[in-house]
Amino acid sequence: MSSGKPETHSRVTPISHLAFLITPGQVPDATAIGALSVATKHAALHALIEPVVAAMGFELWGIDHLSQGKNSRLVIYIERESGVSVEDCADISRQVSAVMDVEDPIPGEYRLEVSSPGMARPLYSLDQFTRFQGHHVALKLRTAFDGRRKYQGLLVGVEGDEVLLQLDGEEYCFPIESIDSAHIVPQFDD
Template identity: 50%
Template sequence: MSKLEILEAILSPVVEGLNYECWGVEYISQGKHSVLRVYIDKPDGITLDDCTLVSRQLSAVLDVEDPITTEYTLEVSSPGVDRPLLKLAHFEQFAGHNVQLRLKMPFEGKRKYSGIIKGIEGEDVVLVVGEHELLLPIESIDKANIVPQFD
């Protein structure tokens, strides 16, 4: 299991036990400036009190489990309107929405794409960019965020 998979396995049940959805976990390893970011969600939105409650519970579990041996900052946050898409299910849920994404390696000479999520096929995200449809393996996507639409 990767570090991220271990963290998700430890943290998701805690978040869900508090009646929130664990939207996702990000771990950015940067020495003393490492960040463990946990996104939580619920149907009527997230407040600062929600983040504080979850943060306290996660801190206690992380102190006991100690999956990160170096210094880090724990951040608990709402995914927001420009929510990150971290799992294949997120891309399926947000089919029809605009997205900006960055690939780990260039595809057709580019790493950054903007388009509309058509859906998923197996382990691939189907992205419509202009007149073209791209099939992008989920493991090739480094970062993806919904582009908010305001009417």
């Protein structure tokens, strides 16, 4: 699609690199999780929850740990080719809850929610961005680029560790580390 404007490219610079990495299969000591950075806490929770979800025949699509004051929620998104039922979510919730009770990785009280990603599914990994190439997405950056943090456009693809987004005839390259959150924007035909 040509809008008459010349195609240009903008590149966002990553803001930081992780100083602590958790490899797949490595489950950190739960008492240490409280002292970790947000990204590292997320990786630690993923390492704790993913084996439980996989053992039950599901893909762990993603995890959101949302904390506002005294209210804390752990949202787990699960995926399976044949779909996800309410019973599946309840079964996963019981199993994950048992592991979380033993490991106790989140200080204080929190609400555990298990769901399918849905139509406006969040995107967490480069593989997920690749799977949804050609769809419209909304991104929120960790820090502003070109005076803004929110972008919405067509997901062109992935190059290396960068997500390519096209909007208003311009292509933007966002390193995955610069993206705070992203989700599909469903398009409905008239």
